[in-house]
Amino acid sequence: MTSINVGALIDKAREAAGLSQRALADVTGISQPTLSRIISGDRVAKLPEVVAIAWATGHTVAQLTGVGAVADRAQCAARATNGSGMAEMRDALLHFLELDDYLDEQAIPATI
DSSP states (O other), X not given: OOHHHHHHHHHHHHHHTXXXXXXXXXXXXXXXXXXXXXXXXXXXXOHHHHHHHHHHHTOOHHHHHTOOHHHHHOOOOOOOSSSOOXXXXXXXXXXXXXXXXXXXXXXXXXXO
């Protein structure tokens, strides 16, 4: 995985979300020039930046980095009584699992 690949995946996610670079920068708090360098592959994205971009674009960290570790390991079965679709519930679950995985990698303990 290279920064160019990650940049291309981030740019595809940005486009899929219907966001300009400026709008994505505003939503994530990442400066537009920094975001542009990440997308072009001139700068490696830091994990907190990838997490912010993932939340803003509705993608998972794994989708933006090309590493499907959490999504590949996760199996889920759900039943909704409020009309929610399985795809939406799975996406929401993956977001939380990605965040949990990130917190584990950063050695940030869980709190109750």
